Amino acid sequence: MNPEIESLIEKVKIFTTALMKASGFNFKTVEARKDDEKTIRVEMSVDGAGLMIGENGENLSAWEEVLSQWLRRNSSPELEYFRVVLDINNYRWQIEQRLRELAKKTAREVVMSKKSIKLPVMNAYERRIVHVELALHPNVATESEGRVPNRQVVVKPL
Secondary structure, rough: OOHHHHHHHHHHHHHHHHHHHHHOEEEEEEEEEEEEEEEEEEEEEEHHHHHHOOHHHHHHHHHHHHHHHHHOOOOOOOOOEEEEEEEOOOHHHHHHHHHHHHHHHHHHHHHHHHEHHHHHHHHOOHHHOOOOOOOOOEEEEEEEEEEEEOOOEEEHHH
């Protein structure tokens, strides 16, 4: 891995740790790694995770935005396109698994019925998971429609 990216990941981990300590949260572990070409994934084990996560992950999304803004301000121009995904007590992982299962189930229904199906309103992160999950499916296509904050993924038969 690029040494500059490794250094950036370590800085994100240190900043996340300092931010959580300053916010008064008790955490057991903080791990950071490159998730894909544009994402640094920070995984934390935290006591009292409900408050950090918030209703429907709203607080978690706010923490991610703070971390991503910090990252953009503290990285070289070549690396400022990175974003941070924060997973607290495997919350994000569980959501991702649920969305992947929903995508597969919906694809099966679309193939059988030969009719398009609109999924519930999702944020950009959730829509991306569905699009990626079904990107290589030979019998369906996906597209997002609507305007933020009411965008939905539509799964269509091919």
